[in-house]
Amino acid sequence: MTHTEKATDLGKDFSKPDELAAIRREGLVKKVCPHVLQASIEIIEDILRRQDEDGGYIRLDTADSAETEKIQTVMKSVNRQNRFRKNVHELLLASDRKIGFIQFDIRRFKIINDLYGEKFGDEVLFFIRDRLGELCNDRQFFLNLRSDVFIVVTEYDTEQDLMGFVRRIEEAAALFKNVRLQFAFGVYFVDDKEMEIRQMEDRAAMARTAAKENAVSNVIFYKEQFKEFLYTRKFIEENMRTAIAEKQFKMYLQPKYSISRNRIVGAEALVRWMHPERGMIYPNDFIPVIEENGFIKMVDYYIWEEASRFIRKCADIGIEDCPVSVNVSRHHLRDTEFVHVLINDIKKQQIDKSLLELEITETANDEQIGQMAMRLKIDGFTLLMDDFGSGYSSLNVLLETPFDVIKLDKKFMDNMMASGKGKLILEHTVSMARELGLGLLAEGVETKEQVDILGKIGCDNVQGYYFARPMPQEDFFDLLKKDRGIK
Numbered sequence: 505m506t507h508t509e510k511a512t513d514l515g516k517d518f519s520k521p522d523e524l525a526a527i528r529r530e531g532l533v534k535k536v537c538p539h540v541l542q543a544s545i546e547i548i549e550d551i552l553r554r555q556d557e558d559g560g561y562i563r564l565d566t567a568d569s570a571e572t573e574k575i576q577t578v579m580k581s582v583n584r585q586n587r588f589r590k591n592v593h594e595l596l597l598a599s600d601r602k603i604g605f606i607q608f609d610i611r612r613f614k615i616i617n618d619l620y621g622e623k624f625g626d627e628v629l630f631f632i633r634d635r636l637g638e639l640c641n642d643r644q645f646f647l648n649l650r651s652d653v654f655i656v657v658t659e660y661d662t663e664q665d666l667m668g669f670v671r672r673i674e675e676a677a678a679l680f681k682n683v684r685l686q687f688a689f690g691v692y693f694v695d696d697k698e699m700e701i702r703q704m705e706d707r708a709a710m711a712r713t714a715a716k717e718n719a720v721s722n723v724i725f726y727k728e729q730f731k732e733f734l735y736t737r738k739f740i741e742e743n744m745r746t747a748i749a750e751k752q753f754k755m756y757l758q759p760k761y762s763i764s765r766n767r768i769v770g771a772e773a774l775v776r777w778m779h780p781e782r783g784m785i786y787p788n789d790f791i792p793v794i795e796e797n798g799f800i801k802m803v804d805y806y807i808w809e810e811a812s813r814f815i816r817k818c819a820d821i822g823i824e825d826c827p828v829s830v831n832v833s834r835h836h837l838r839d840t841e842f843v844h845v846l847i848n849d850i851k852k853q854q855i856d857k858s859l860l861e862l863e864i865t866e867t868a869n870d871e872q873i874g875q876m877a878m879r880l881k882i883d884g885f886t887l888l889m890d891d892f893g894s895g896y897s898s899l900n901v902l903l904e905t906p907f908d909v910i911k912l913d914k915k916f917m918d919n920m921m922a923s924g925k926g927k928l929i930l931e932h933t934v935s936m937a938r939e940l941g942l943g944l945l946a947e948g949v950e951t952k953e954q955v956d957i958l959g960k961i962g963c964d965n966v967q968g969y970y971f972a973r974p975m976p977q978e979d980f981f982d983l984l985k986k987d988r989g990i991k
């Protein structure tokens with residue numbers, strides 16, 4: 505059977521992502537799929553997932569050698585995953601002991617990559633694979649699922665047993681070249697051996713995510729309540745493409761004000777997902793998922809286009825002093841494709857480049873961002889450093905990346921305002937920005953007291969609920985016209 509043939513016994517075409525998702529949702533794979541079909545479904549799923557991770561840019565019919573290499577890597581990974589799942593499947597069938605799924609990842613792996621470089625990051629992953637290879641016997645299986653995420657499947661007799669094994673993994677992998685690695689573990693005790701292996705993996709994954717957020721323990725066991733979370737993730741993955749196609753993503757705009765001039769000086773574009781049944785979904789609820797699978801690129805492209813259109817609409821009524829800033833996910837910064845998209849938007853709407861500003865989140869020292877930022881500067885874009893003060897090395901980034909404006913993070917500002925010492929730091933941050941010739945804007949301004957302090961220390965540009973919440977673009981357009989005295 506080829507991928508394009510209809511799997512009539514399923515009543516669905518599994519080569520189409522939506523129908524494939526329905527097959528999974530309805531549990532048809534387990535119920536009616538012959539083994540061969542199951543295997544093909546898994547391969548297609550993996551290819552689709554990889555395509556997502558790459559923003560949909562793998563083309564299977566390419567002759568390009570870099571692309572071919574990419575496909576080979578994908579196929580290797582698919583094979584590894586298939587082998588792992590086959591082993592686990594056999595273990596589930598053969599074993600009369602209990603079985604546990606352990607999924608873990610490295611805390612702040614991104615920071616390790618940023619600080620020590622990707623090569624070091626890769627070495628860390630090799631190191632962990634080696635340790636797991638030594639630890640696991642021939643009835644214990646592990647898989648490096650992606651990046652820094654690992655799964656281990658083992659038999660056990662008591663929960664203590666399994667915890668002991670988790671701690672052994674932790675001890676064996678904790679120290680690499682003097683860098684102490686910390687892990688977040690999610691554990692799922694299999695209660696129904698008939699369940700699909702993917703579902704078991706998902707449950708361990710949910711527990712791992714909970715472990716990342718837990719300050720007390722780094723090992724969390726799967727609970728039924730986590731299902732809601734799975735539903736959300738599945739929901740997002742299954743609905744994101746339709747959401748783009750049906751224009752369910754909306755651009756909201758939040759005004760930026762000048763305190764001294766009491767006037768709107770710009771806006772930030774923030775995405776909202778208006779789902780026909782679920783209502784409004786906020787970015788914090790779906791962006792982490794689409795950042796993980798790469799779909800964020802598509803959403804950003806859509807918002808950039810909307811923002812450019814909005815800037816054109818303003819220019820048409822003579823307002824050409826209200827730049828709109830858009831968020832640029834780190835995902836884009838790997839290659840220059842996004843620069844072409846931006847330039848294209850600007851050309852299409854015939855707008856001034858200075859009116860479409862780019863917000864990039866500060867991160868630890870990152871050469872790639874530095875280079876990309878330089879490229880954008882040369883191209884004439886205005887760069888805003890988002891979330892200044894929330895990360896690890898804000899000052900380093902300032903040194904190496906040519907930002908035009910720093911956006912003080914809400915938490916940073918709240919913290920600093922809580923003490924005399926903090927206020928002093930804030931004051932000096934303002935003068936530092938001034939001396940460096942950088943613009944400054946405080947985010948998340950909520951109270952009159954904050955406005956007064958910021959005004960006094962010379963941080964004139966502000967954005968926050970005190971002035972206005974993000975609003976539909978039509979409402980912002982009306983507000984802006986009023987602000988500029990246009991009927």
Ligand code: C2E
Nearest residue numbers: 774775787788807831832833948949950967968969970974
């Ligand atoms: P961000 O870029 O730091 O955006 C500022 C967030 O703070 C927005 O949340 C905004 O609604 C919220 N905010 C503004 N004023 C106040 C205030 O006074 N108090 C409080 N508590 N919050 C305030 P939102 O819209 O929920 O977006 C959350 C995050 O999602 C954004 O943080 C950004 O990182 C991301 N995001 C939003 N839209 C996009 C997008 O189109 N593309 C990308 N890549 N990321 C986006």
Ligand code: CA
Nearest residue numbers: 772831863890
């Ligand atoms: Ca932002």
Ligand code: CA
Nearest residue numbers: 890891913947
């Ligand atoms: Ca921010």
